[in-house]
Amino acid sequence: MVTQPASEMLEKICRGPVPFWIDSLCINQQDFIERNEQVALMADIYSKASLVLVWLGPDPYKDTEQLFNAFMDLVEKIGRMFAVGGKIHLFWTLADGPVVYTTLPPSVVSPSESEAERLSGFFNLPWFSRSWVLEEVGLAASTHIVWGERALDWNAVGLTAMFLVRHAKAMLDALGLTDAIQNVCHMYTAFSPFTTLDTFLHLLNKSRRLKSTDPRDKIFAFLSHPTACTISISGHIPGNLDAYKDYIDIAIQLLPNILDRFLARRLQRRAAERKATSLDEPKLVPLIKADYHKTVHEVYREVALEHIKRTVSLEMLTAVQHDCDATVDLPFRSWVPQWNKSNGTQPLGFFTSKHFATANRDAIVTPSADTDPDTLIARGTIVSKVVYTSSLCQSSSFDWALQPHDDMTASTNSVADTWLRLKLYLLQVRGEKNPRTVQLVTSDGLAVFDPESDILTAYMRAWVAGKNLAEVDGFDFENDVTAYWHCLWASPTEGTRNYSEDHLRRAKRYRASAAAVANQRKLFVLRKGLIGLGPSAMRKGDWVAVLLGADVPFVIREIGGEHRAAGDPFPDNVKFQLVGECYVDGLMTGGTVRGVEVTRDIVLV
Secondary structure, eight states: OOOHHHHHHHHHHOOSSOOOOOHHHHSOTTOHHHHHHHHHHHHHHHHHOSOEEEEOOOOTTSOHHHHHHHHHHHHHHHHHHHHTTOEESSSEEOTTSOEEOOOOOHHHHSOOHHHHHHHHHHHTSGGGGBTTHHHHHHSOSOEEEEETTEEEEHHHHHHHHHHHHHHOHHHHHHHTOHHHHHHHHHHHHTTSTTOOOOBHHHHHHHTTTSBOSSTTHHHHTTTTSTHHHHSBOTTOOOTTGGGTTTTHHHHHHTSSSHHHHHHHHHHHHHHHHHHHHTOOOOOOOOSSOOOTTSOHHHHHHHHHHHHHHHHTSOGGGGGOOOOSOTTSOOOSSTTSOOTTOOOSOOOGGGSSOOOOTTTTOOOOEEOOOTTOTTOEEEEEEEEEEEEEEOOOOOGGGGOOOOOOOTTOOOOSSHHHHHHHHTTHHHHHHHOOSSOOEEEOSSTTOEEEOOTTSOHHHHHHHHHTTTOOOOTTTOOOHHHHHHHHHHHHTOOTTTTTTTSOHHHHHHHHHHHHHHHHHHTTEEEEEETTSOEEEEETTOOTTOEEEEETTOSSOEEEEETTGGGSOTTOOOOTTOOEEEEEEOEETTSSSSSOOTTOOEEEEEEEO
């Protein structure tokens, strides 16, 4: 059966006996055996095609040419600027200082209402949200996008997306286009020689928002990516380098940080050396094989177990995300990431922090019995019980346009509200050298804080999950926190108008970091007085554990724990559910764990 999109495309572009391969026509989607065979061939099909045409459908605005010309104009102008050593801040300056008054296409960088509607209409087209797209355009020798009456080189669309993510994020936020443009940027870079994806786990996480009719395709669609075979990108050289040759210098300049640009340049040199010696990339075996006879859970479980086996780590568990409602029971097989679901958070290790909670020690996993394949038994340490959790944070929870709080009542800002509710200001102000027991909001929650700790530093570090590297955005924890703290508690009458531009810039940088890291997460306190940031599904009574082979701790939930008396030891047959990864200040560097209660095999179900 010829689908409507396929029929529209053939009518538009077919002008003679030209061989086409169209997946919706050439694969019997109802035949699992054929689907298994064809998925294994997809990489060869797209990489050997002379041209991949992407039909986006008819253009309802009837002005595709104007939009596509603006994309090409943008790419041409930023290419000229980079060629002479210029830097882009939406106003342009040369490396030696003089300003160059070159106008970027306003329909892209500062669109009118109608132009913004057209941009939104284009980037929100269904094709840009499909999982299989990464492979289709990522392996091709040449790709053209066709919308209405016009075709455009895919590089122009991808570079425009990279530019907007790097230099026009505020505009994207205002237009509600951030997620859509980030999807396009991910599609363009995922298979490219300037990809920022380090591992297969990074690829799966960044692709989580993409859609697929069959949930199994959230894995199968990416098995042709090099990290599906090697786990780590490790300098893989794409076979279609010529597809990027005229644009690679521009793309590298648009990468978010110095390290990514350095790695991309190194890959360029390795590619040139390999081309000179005529050596081919070795054929590698993917993590699993596509098999549509298996259930969704069987596929997801197999990927998780194979990843653990190949990496000798539990990094895969950092991708576990559950329903944001903490009152909802966790699903069975709680430790298996459900790739067809997402609450919009990225793993904590992705926020440029240095987390080595188990000092880079290998995972110790006991094979489960064949009769119980859904159980994961990992060696670890149960650290302490959760006695307090904040309310669920949103990105807007860190704005400082607050109600007056001179009377130390609750605030609309999560940082201020939790500080006040826990009465941590008493510790900070008094600075007593004796351990203090702080009565929390919960009826029986008591937390003893370390008398030598700096409560404010630990508290503010938790909101950004220990972010401490400046390569991406110049983040400076000490100065940025000071600036944010000043703005947070600014006088209701004076506000922030007396602060310098630099002070406000630093405050906004901390706010942006907290909004990104803590969105859809909760701040929590352990019985041992440690402060952390955890998953949305966590609740009071959960436990924090350090599992060997993972760089971050995890929140786990005892099954049937509500029936065990406080202070009683765990029974021998105790089982836990995995709630999600967490950050705990003072527990991230692999040193001696303070307040260890028990070390054992931890059974996750």
